[in-house]
Amino acid sequence: MMTILINPIKKTFTVMMLCFFTCSLSGCWGSKELSNMALVMATGIDLTDEDKVKLSIQVFIPRAASSQQQGAGPGMGGAESLVLVKSATGENMADAMINLQKLFTRQIFWGHCDAYIIGEKLARKGDLNDQIDFINRHPDPRARADLFISKGPAADLLGLIPSLESYMGDVLQKSSELNFKKPITVKDFQVMTVSDSKGGILPVLEISKPDQPKKATETITKFSGVAIFNGDKMVGTINEDVTQGLLWVRNQNKVSAITGATPSGKKISVHPLRQSTKLIPKIEKGKWSITVDLTVDSLLVQNGSNLDIMNPSSTKHAETYLKRAVERDIKASFTEVRSGMSTDAFGIAESFHKEYPEEWKKVKDQWQYFFPHVKVNVNAHIKVREPGLMTKTLGTIKRGD
Known part of the structure; x- marks a missing residue:
């Protein structure tokens, strides 16, 4: 008899709960309608001459996108009017956003913003994390958005009209x-600045003119290296060539080709297929050293030498030439960053902390000054695993190359 009574009670309770949740979900109170939002696609953050924060946003224009789908040309909702850029200043990002909102009839929505560009002037000031704090605390911005540094004002980059x-x-x-093997996000940058090394990197973008511009005002955005940070203060930049060596150490390189030269000056190029980097710390008799152990499996994409890549002996020669090129780049990056900026942008501090915790405690507060004296060894293993679509190089094969 009890079973007969319990089942109807359970059934009634279930129906009541379903009705309650259905009613609570049926309304649209507090929801954000797309037609009432201004979607931010990219953001620029600059420092003005008055020490104010200038916030610039690139906002998507739905009407322009609709016209583009219907085949409208420039001037009728074409590519040139797909987005608009607006700017406002304030004491900080939050204050600038309030002033920026006054310029729109729609609610600014940050959830679609995939890129934040920091102006070089603001980055060099040294309180970048104070501004990034807005991105972390506000419920709309994404901490997984990519972060960049611009040479010159960030607002200038947002105003460019891309060709493709x-x-x-x-x-x-x-x-x-x-x-980059893995794009550097807002969250990644903050992790770098609070790590043992306190050294961070961000890609640098600059505006340049194409070789054959169609218009006098036509410009392009160019990746020109990385900015080096000590904590949240930018202390310098390195060019694209030196950057490759640093990215090899951080296991972040996405270079499309490695080129080595034979003793006679002939060039060999390979495309990296897989890569991994290990940092091996060592303390012996009070002397600190770090070994950068890099392994790259590659595909031969161009052979300007007379080496027969199908011959194991010739392959080893080719790998030696490629190895020297990579090791040279890595050593050059250590030399420039350590001599000019005294910042551990390579993240080797974490390796010593993990392997030698007691010794690390003694130097962690002076790591910025201790780091330049750590001996660096580089051991690159460049393996040519595939010869490409051709097994022979056109021309005569000479063993001596």
């Missing part, structure tokens, strides 16, 4: 994916 992509936010995202 629809808007600058898309250009920035693709540029990061092309140059």
Whole structure:
């Protein structure tokens, strides 16, 4: 008899709960309608001469996108009017955002913003994390968005009209994916600045003119290396060539080709297929050293030498020439960063902390000054695993190359 009574009670309770949740979900109170939002695609943050924060946003124009789908040309909702850029200043990002909102009839929405560009002037000031704090605390911005440094004002980059992509936010995202194994996000940067090394890196973008511009005002965005940070203060930049060596150490390189030269000056190029970097710390008789152990499996993409890549002996020669090129780049990056900036942008402090915790405690507060004296060894293993679509090089094969 009890069973007969319990089942109807359970059934009634279930129906009541379903009705309650259905009613609570049926309304649209507090929801954000797309037609009431201004979607931010990319953001620029600059420092004004009055020490104010200038916040610039690139906002998507839905009407322009609709016209583009219908085949409208420039001036009728074409590519040139797909987005608009607005700027406002304030005491900080939050204050600038309030002033920026006054320029829009729609609610500014940050959830679609994939890229934040920091102006070089603001980055060199040294309180970048104070501004990034807004991105972390506000419920809309994404801490997984990519972060960049601009040579000159960030607002200038947002105003450019891309040749291939629809808007600058898309250009920035693709540029990061092309140059880095893993794009550096807002969250990644903050992790770097509070790590043992306190050394951070961010990609640097600059405006340049194409070789054959169609218009006098036509410009392009170019990746020109990385900015080096000590904590949240930018202390310098390194060019694209030196950057490759640093990215090898951080296991972040996405270079499309490695080129080595034979003793006679002939060039050999390979495309990296897989890569991994290990940092091996060592303390012996009070002397600190770090070994950068890099392994790259590659595909031969161009052979300008007379080496027969199908011959194991010739392959080893080719790998030696490639190895020297990579080791040279890595050593050059250590030399420039340590001599000019005294900042551990390579993240080797974490390796010593993990392997030698007691010794690390003694130097952690002076690591910035101790780091330049750590001996660096580089051991690159460049393996040519595939010869490409050709097994022989056209011309005569000479063993001596």
